[in-house]
Each structure stands twice: as C-alpha cells, then as structure tokens.
Amino acid sequence: MSSSPSAPRDYYASAAALSGAVAMAAAMGFGRFSFTPILPGMISELGLSASASGLIAAGNFTGYLAGALLASLNWATGRERRTALAALAANAALLGLMAATDDILIFTLIRFLSGVASAFAMIFTSSVVLGHAARIGGERIQSAHFGGVGLGIAASSALVFALGQIAPGAWRLDWLAGGFVSLAAFVLVFTRLPPMSFGPAVQAREPRxxxxxxxxxxxxxxxxxxxxxxxxxxxxxxxxxxxxxxxxxxxxxxxxxxxxxxxxxxxxxxxxxxxxxxxxxxxxxxxxxxxxxxxxxxxxxxxxxxxxxxxxxxxxxxxxxxxxxxxxxxxxxxxxxxxxxxxxxxxxxxxxxxxxxxxxxxxxxxxxxxxxxxxxxxxxxxxxxxxxxxxxxxxx
Known part of the structure; x- marks a missing residue:
C-alpha cells in the first residue's frame, strides 16, 4: 500500500482506525493481558504457586519495559510499519509457544519476549496510526486505536471462557487459540495498515x-x-x-x-x-x-x-x-x-x-x-x- 496525494482521505482514516484497533487488541489485549484469564487453569493443572505466577507475569512486564526503552532509540525511524508488523507476527508465535512447555523459567522467558513484542507492536503501530490521526484531525481514529486494548481484553476473556466449556482445564488450548486469533489479526493489519503519513522528521536534541x-x-x-x-x-x-x-x-x-x-x-x-x-x-x-x-x-x-x-x-x-x-x-x-x-x-x-x-x-x-x-x-x-x-x- 502506498500513499499518494490523490488517495481518498476517508479510506486512510478508516484503514488506520480499523488496523490500529485490531493491532492493539492483538498486542495488548491478547499478547499482554490474556495471561490473566488463562492463569487459573495453569495454576490448577500445573500446580503453579502464587510466587511462580508472579514471576511469569513480571517477566512479561520486564520485557515490555525493555521493548519500550529500545523503541525510544530511533533505530526504526522510517521502518515503523515493517517493525510493527514483525512484532505482531512474533506476538502471535510467542502466544502459541506458551503451550509447548510446562517449565517456569521457559514460561518466564517466553513472556519476556512477548512483552518486547507487545511494546514494539504498540509503539510502532501507534506511530503510524496516530500520524494519520494528526494529519486528518480525526479523534475517532485515536479512540478506536486505544479502545482496541479493551476490546482485546474482552475478546480474550470470552475466548478462554468458551474454550473452558468445551475442554475444561485445557490451558494449552487457550494459548494456541490466542496465538491463532493474533495471527489472524496480523494478516488483517498487514493488508490494511497504511504507511506513515509523512516522512521521518529529524529529531532535535532535547534540553535536559x-x-x-x-x-x-x-x-x-x-x-x-x-x-x-x-x-x-x-x-x-x-x-x-x-x-x-x-x-x-x-x-x-x-x-x-x-x-x-x-x-x-x-x-x-x-x-x-x-x-x-x-x-x-x-x-x-x-x-x-x-x-x-x-x-x-x-x-x-x-x-x-x-x-x-x-x-x-x-x-x-x-x-x-x-x-x-x-x-x-x-x-x-x-x-x-x-x-x-x-x-x-x-x-x-x-x-x-x-x-x-x-x-x-x-x-x-x-x-x-x-x-x-x-x-x-x-x-x-x-x-x-x-x-x-x-x-x-x-x-x-
């Protein structure tokens, strides 16, 4: 997809709003917060202690912090869209990978990497989507974009509940299903996410x-x-x-x-x-x-x-x-x-x-x-x- 002065303004607005909401739902609602409804099943089936559960959760948050700090170094300037898409693909794969182990340290490592992917997806998708929002002046784009987090949380909760009615205690299935949904989200964002609406600006050095x-x-x-x-x-x-x-x-x-x-x-x-x-x-x-x-x-x-x-x-x-x-x-x-x-x-x-x-x-x-x-x-x-x-x- 390429930008041009003649491209319909409404098309880019709608594409940015939809792809932003879906990306945030996948990266944050599933990638970051689906651990919450899946955790009880893991505790029941694996006998995870509260401290082990906290360690796995902290691993994800540590990865998110690391990803956010890495993203602030401007190495992806001009490559925001490609980086966001790569992070969304990694997010889907890492969600599915949680079903492949029952080792606490491996869980923590996977969730750390998932946190990095979530941060990259959120930051670089936001760079693209909010750039269009600023150019078009469309507050509905911003509302849809950030509202995607809540929609993802609600969807992940509903998915885990529905699967629990079919296969009680199948926490591995929960992770695999979340990965599949996130993969579908990646495909949609890949086809609809517009390019950056303006060229990369030279960022002046800020004062202390x-x-x-x-x-x-x-x-x-x-x-x-x-x-x-x-x-x-x-x-x-x-x-x-x-x-x-x-x-x-x-x-x-x-x-x-x-x-x-x-x-x-x-x-x-x-x-x-x-x-x-x-x-x-x-x-x-x-x-x-x-x-x-x-x-x-x-x-x-x-x-x-x-x-x-x-x-x-x-x-x-x-x-x-x-x-x-x-x-x-x-x-x-x-x-x-x-x-x-x-x-x-x-x-x-x-x-x-x-x-x-x-x-x-x-x-x-x-x-x-x-x-x-x-x-x-x-x-x-x-x-x-x-x-x-x-x-x-x-x-x-």
Whole structure:
C-alpha cells in the first residue's frame, strides 16, 4: 500500500482506525493481558504457586519495559510499519509457544519476549496510526486505536471462557487459540495498515529535563500506579477461582474490565474537559483505588465484578492522561519525560506481581496484596493532589 496525494482521505482514516484497533487488541489485549484469564487453569493443572505466577507475569512486564526503552532509540525511524508488523507476527508465535512447555523459567522467558513484542507492536503501530490521526484531525481514529486494548481484553476473556466449556482445564488450548486469533489479526493489519503519513522528521536534541516539583510528583505517582493496578490486572481471575465463584464470574470479572477499558476514554472526556487533565487523573486514581479495595473487601460475586469494572474504567485513562500531563509539565523535553514515565511505570508493574505473588503465598490469599495495591493507588492520588490545579492544557 502506498500513499499518494490523490488517495481518498476517508479510506486512510478508516484503514488506520480499523488496523490500529485490531493491532492493539492483538498486542495488548491478547499478547499482554490474556495471561490473566488463562492463569487459573495453569495454576490448577500445573500446580503453579502464587510466587511462580508472579514471576511469569513480571517477566512479561520486564520485557515490555525493555521493548519500550529500545523503541525510544530511533533505530526504526522510517521502518515503523515493517517493525510493527514483525512484532505482531512474533506476538502471535510467542502466544502459541506458551503451550509447548510446562517449565517456569521457559514460561518466564517466553513472556519476556512477548512483552518486547507487545511494546514494539504498540509503539510502532501507534506511530503510524496516530500520524494519520494528526494529519486528518480525526479523534475517532485515536479512540478506536486505544479502545482496541479493551476490546482485546474482552475478546480474550470470552475466548478462554468458551474454550473452558468445551475442554475444561485445557490451558494449552487457550494459548494456541490466542496465538491463532493474533495471527489472524496480523494478516488483517498487514493488508490494511497504511504507511506513515509523512516522512521521518529529524529529531532535535532535547534540553535536559527540568525536575520541577510538579513533574517529580507526577513521576512518583505514575510509578505507584504501575504497582497498584497490576495486582488486580494480573490476579483477579485467579482470585475468583480461589473463591470458587464459578466460571461465569471468572469470565465476567475480566470481560467487564475489557468492555469498560474500551469505552473509558470516551466516557471520561467530558470530565477531563471540565476538570482538566490533573483533575481527571486524580479522580481516576481515586476510583481505581476504591475498585481494587472493593475486589477483596466486599463479599460474593459483586467484589470481583465491581473490581474488574472499575479497573477497566480507569487504567487506560490514568495511562493516557498521565502521559499527557508529562508532556504539559515538561514541554521542552517531551521525549525524555515520556521515557522517564515509562521507566517509572515499568518498575512499578514489575514489582507489583512479584510482591503480590510472594505475599499471597505467605498469607494464603490475595486480600493483603490487593489492599497493598489499593494503598499504593491511594498514595499515588495523594501525591498527585496538587496537580489538580496545575496550569495545563486540556486539548486532545
């Protein structure tokens, strides 16, 4: 596919929106987050401990951090589309490869490589898709693109549930099916993803980042968010399995999270326009802390269902608004700011499952780890509280 001045504008807009949504669904919804609904089956069939489960999850998050940092080095400039497609193909293969072993260290290595592939697919697909969004001025492209994460989460949850009705406990089939779906997604993106809408720009060297009190607060808050969200995002279905609430609640807890994530940026936009990025970021952190706490403090099915719903309704919002805050608080050094935010978030979400797995194994459940995560989110909100009045832009 090649770009030309006479190419229909609407065609490229539709192609970018569709391919972006599908790519994010495959790379993030399946590649990164399908571990959550598949994990209970692995625990049941392989006898994985909570600490081993946390290690495998942390391997994926470490790979994602490594991939994000590697992608920031500009080695793929001019080759964004090819790199994104290669990463999507690798993502599909690595998902299927999880079915070929039962060794914890090999699981961790595969998930590490899957994290690198997810990061590359997300970053380089976004470079292509958001380039078209900026040229065309189409906010619907951005909404469809990032909404793909939630759609992928919901689809992976539904797939695991459906396969569980056919072949209970067949966790290897879950990974193979996820790999097949991701391969189909790769084929679709290969045929529809437009080229970059503009030539590679020469990136000037940014000045050293100014560590203002506001930016320091944001970095610390964002790292704590990485720790706080990931405990529920990794273990919520395992928590439902441990409580023996049934396959239907296991499915719904993560399915609702995906559906809420898909719509969250659209739903939160009016509040952001009224309260600003800082106010919306603070509100989302507070709501997520309540959801994480509710997932273990309430009784019965309402606990995981509400916890999953509130997690999905907030984690993409906090991610998107946090990065936009960084851009506004460090306008002279946005790339450095994004790199530091990525590093802080990455360290938090690596520490989260490692800590939660160890504490859960020690206490025999996920109540204390979840309350620790809710505490981290509450602390993140308190640290970010002064940012609600920060003189920032609220544009798209």
């Amino acid at each position: 980042l100014a560590w203002t009190p506001a930016f320091s607060r944001l970095i610390l808050s964002y790292g704590l968010f990485g720790f706080g969200y990931v405990v529920t995002a990794t273990f919520i279905v395992a928590m439902v399995r441990q409580a023996r609430m049934g396959a239907g609640i296991e499915f719904l807890s993560w399915f609702l999270a995906g559906c809420a994530a898909a719509l969250s940026l659209i739903v939160w936009r009016p509040l952001m326009q009224r309260q600003g990025l800082g106010g919306a970021y603070l509100a989302a952190l507070t709501l997520e802390a309540l959801g994480v706490a509710a997932s273990v403090l309430l009784h019965g099915p309402i606990a995981p269902l509400l916890g999953g719903l509130l997690l999905g309704a907030t984690f993409m919002v906090i991610t998107a608004y946090g990065l936009r805050l960084a851009r506004d608080l460090a306008p002279e050094s946005p790339r450095r700011a994004f790199s530091l935010m990525t590093a802080a978030f990455g360290l938090g979400q690596i520490a989260g499952p490692l800590t939660a797995g160890s504490v859960a194994e020690w206490t025999g459940g996920f109540t204390l780890p979840s309350l620790m995560a809710a505490g981290a989110l509450t602390l993140a909100a308190l640290i970010a509280f002064p940012l609600r009045r920060a003189p920032i832009m609220t544009g798209t």
